[in-house]
Amino acid sequence: MATDQLLDRLTPYIGRLCGPIALADGPDAAQEALIAVFRNLRQLKEPAALFGWARAIAVREAVRVARAASRDLPAELADVPAPGDPQLAADVHDVLERLSPHHRAVLVLRDLEGLDEHAVSALLGVPEPTVRTRLFRARRRFRKEWEG
């Protein structure tokens, strides 16, 4: 069953995007993202672009679901570890809890997905210098606290 197989292929990827952004509401966000993907699948002109297209939908839905669930805690990207940091694994969930869904989306796209600032800016509709500045400041502060 083709739909079933496509769902199996997409679900882990969508789950990795929705989990860090929507946190406890991740399963609902993943469900809503996948529903949006399948409802709009006919709009996808180039099959090779499937994952990039689905990524934009997933991030949008994850932010929307997380905000609707009143988990939109105002915070700056103040304590965000850089990729590969030894404390990342232990702290990542606690760090994410203190961020707003929008900030978590920036972090996921930049550090988990490996997108550059230009791509993150385009996908989220956030000015590119803002993305760059926030990440730079966040990592510098984190490093300062870790070393201090």
Add this chain to the structure above:
Amino acid sequence: MNDDLRSDDARGSGWPVAELDPVRRLRVLATAAPGTSYGELVLDVPVEQVWTLATDLERQMPLLINDIRTFTITSTDAEGRPLEAVARSPLGMRARFDIVMGPGSCLMQSRFLIGGLAATAESHDTTRFGFFGGLRIPGVRLVDRLLHPFLHQGAVERFAAQFRS
């Protein structure tokens, strides 16, 4: 793209990963099948008990779908899970179904029909049960609910009634 690599990174670094339980997965599949109807409810019964009854397809399919009089498993895998079945309508029409059985989920598809059921534990002794089905003919979206409302919330309520009797 390097999705698999990213997957390993995500699992290894402690980033939370959202997972779809069988009922959420069924909701997505139902949405992807435009000619279908979907029903869902929570039962005060442990998931193992619900799933044992639900996967007795030869008894449950005629109960859930009014247009099926008999549903006969014709092929199983080495572990006894159904792979194929033949359904007969009250008028004697015959349809062969392919079946995909997974943990807490079951999908069935014939040339013209598609259906699925799923169960997920809500708590130790409650279960969320979902069921969808309908026609898989192109263009059926607009007319199906008018001409052929054979699946809806009533199907899952008939299923639930078995635990009360």
